[in-house]
Amino acid sequence: MIEAVGLTKRYGAQTAVDNLSFQVRPGHVTGFLGPNGSGKSTTMRMIVGLDNPTSGRVTVGGHPFRLLPNAPRQVGALLDAKAVHGGRSARNHLLSLAQLSGIPATRVDEVLGVVGLRDVAKKRTKGFSLGMGQRLGIAAALLGDPQVLLFDEPVNGLDPEGILWVRNLMKQLAAEGRTVLVSSHLMSEMALTADHLIVIGRGRLLADMSVKDFISANSADFARVRTPGTDPREREKLTSSLTEAGGQVLSEPDGALRVTGLPLPRISDLAHAADVRLWELSPHQASLEEAYMRLTQSAVDYRSTADELAGFEPPDLGPYGGGVPQGYGPAPVPDVPHEAFFAPPPPGAVVPRRYPDGTTGTTGTAGTTGTSAPAAAPAGPPADGDPTRHDGRDSNEDAR
Ligand SMILES: Nc1ncnc2c1ncn2[C@@H]1O[C@H](COP(=O)(O)OP(=O)(O)OP(=O)(O)O)[C@@H](O)[C@H]1O
Incomplete structure (x- = not known):
C-alpha cells in the first residue's frame, strides 16, 4: 500500500503538491488524474x-522508499520513458538495472x-x-516483480493494440494483488x-473514490424524451409541462427533448398527465x-485562448457542484472553488451564449461557429437552469 499524509512539495514560490493525503490499496488499479501541472509526476517522484x-x-x-530494503524488488516505476541511455540496447539497459538489484x-x-x-532487444x-x-x-x-507499481502516462505513444495490452496488464497486476497507480489523461x-x-487539482486532493461513485457524483445526467412523429404541438405541450414542473428542456435536432432536473418516473408521470404519448x-x-x-474545470492552469474568447465562464455551484454525496471523498477545498462542466449540447441545437464583453446572444448553434464570437469551448446545456451560463539509427546492434 502507498500512503501519503499531508504530502507537500514546494519549488520556491510554486507549490506543486499541497497537503495531499491518500492511500493506494493493493488489488486495485488506481487512476491518478489531474490537469497538466497539477502535481501528479511530482507526487510519483516523491x-x-x-524528490x-x-x-x-x-x-x-509503511516505509519511506529510501528505507525499503532492496526497493527495486518492491516498487517498480515508469516515470519517464525517455530516461534511457540511447547508446545501449534495450537488453543491456535492462541488464544494467537488473545487475544493480x-x-x-x-x-x-x-x-x-x-x-x-524480444525482436528488438539488441x-x-x-x-x-x-x-x-x-x-x-x-x-x-x-523487472523486480514488485508488489507496488507506478506508471506515469504508460499508454503515451502506444498504438491501439499496445493500449489494450497495457489495460489488460494493469488489470492483471492488480488481480494478482499488487498495488497499481496509473496516471493518464x-x-x-x-x-x-x-x-x-x-483526482488532484493544483496539487490538492479533489476526489478519492471508486470510478462509479466519481461519475455519479460529478455528472450532469439528463433524460432523452421523444414524442411520436414530428407534431410540434405534442412536444410543446410536454415542454410546457416539464418546464412548469421545474425541468430544463432543450431540443435535439432529431426532435427529441433533452431534459435535466427531473427524474425519469416524474417525466413519465408528467407526460401521462399532459396526455402526451412517449416513444x-x-x-x-x-x-x-x-x-x-466537471470536477476539474476550476483547477485547469493551461487553457486555450480560444476558450477565453468564447467566454468560458462556468457558474459557481460550490464545492463539488453540490453533487458529491456525503461521506465521499475529501473535505471540500475552499481555495479551489468547484465549478461546473456542461456536456456539449446536441449538434445543431441553438444555445444561448455569453461573450467576453458581457453580452449574450443565440448566434451560435452547437458544433458551429457563432457569428460574433469564436466558438471553441463547448457551450453546453444549462445544467443549473440558468440559460445564459455556458460555458534511429534503428538496426545497429550492440556487440552483445
Ligand atoms: N523540478 C522542478 N522545479 C520547479 N518546478 C517544478 C519542478 N517539477 C515540477 N514543477 C512544477 O510543479 C507543478 C506540478 O508539475 P507536475 O509535473 O508534477 O504536474 P503533472 O500533474 O505531472 O503535469 P502533466 O500532466 O502535465 O504531466 C508544475 O507547476 C511544474 O511546473
Whole structure:
C-alpha cells in the first residue's frame, strides 16, 4: 500500500503538491488524474524517493522508499520513458538495472517477452519509437516483480493494440494483488482500466473514490424524451409541462427533448398527465470524461485562448457542484472553488451564449461557429437552469 499524509512539495514560490493525503490499496488499479501541472509526476517522484517532500510524508508498505530494503524488488516505476541511455540496447539497459538489484539475466529476457520487445532487444534505444520506449519503461518497472507499481502516462505513444495490452496488464497486476497507480489523461482508457480514482487539482486532493461513485457524483445526467412523429404541438405541450414542473428542456435536432432536473418516473408521470404519448424516455449517463471535466474545470492552469474568447465562464455551484454525496471523498477545498462542466449540447441545437464583453446572444448553434464570437469551448446545456451560463539509427546492434 502507498500512503501519503499531508504530502507537500514546494519549488520556491510554486507549490506543486499541497497537503495531499491518500492511500493506494493493493488489488486495485488506481487512476491518478489531474490537469497538466497539477502535481501528479511530482507526487510519483516523491513516492519513489526522487524528490523529497517539503513537509508531510509518503510511505510504501509503511516505509519511506529510501528505507525499503532492496526497493527495486518492491516498487517498480515508469516515470519517464525517455530516461534511457540511447547508446545501449534495450537488453543491456535492462541488464544494467537488473545487475544493480541482483536480479538474474533470465528475468530480463522474460520481461522483454512480456512487453513484446524480444525482436528488438539488441537494438540501441535511441532508435526506438515513443511506443517502443514506453514498452521498455514498462519492462523496467516489471523487472523486480514488485508488489507496488507506478506508471506515469504508460499508454503515451502506444498504438491501439499496445493500449489494450497495457489495460489488460494493469488489470492483471492488480488481480494478482499488487498495488497499481496509473496516471493518464485518456479518460476513456481510465474508465476501462481503473476501478478507483485519485483526482488532484493544483496539487490538492479533489476526489478519492471508486470510478462509479466519481461519475455519479460529478455528472450532469439528463433524460432523452421523444414524442411520436414530428407534431410540434405534442412536444410543446410536454415542454410546457416539464418546464412548469421545474425541468430544463432543450431540443435535439432529431426532435427529441433533452431534459435535466427531473427524474425519469416524474417525466413519465408528467407526460401521462399532459396526455402526451412517449416513444422514448431514456437516461443518459455521463462519461468519466464529462465527470472529470466537471470536477476539474476550476483547477485547469493551461487553457486555450480560444476558450477565453468564447467566454468560458462556468457558474459557481460550490464545492463539488453540490453533487458529491456525503461521506465521499475529501473535505471540500475552499481555495479551489468547484465549478461546473456542461456536456456539449446536441449538434445543431441553438444555445444561448455569453461573450467576453458581457453580452449574450443565440448566434451560435452547437458544433458551429457563432457569428460574433469564436466558438471553441463547448457551450453546453444549462445544467443549473440558468440559460445564459455556458460555458534511429534503428538496426545497429550492440556487440552483445
Ligand atoms: N523540478 C522542478 N522545479 C520547479 N518546478 C517544478 C519542478 N517539477 C515540477 N514543477 C512544477 O510543479 C507543478 C506540478 O508539475 P507536475 O509535473 O508534477 O504536474 P503533472 O500533474 O505531472 O503535469 P502533466 O500532466 O502535465 O504531466 C508544475 O507547476 C511544474 O511546473
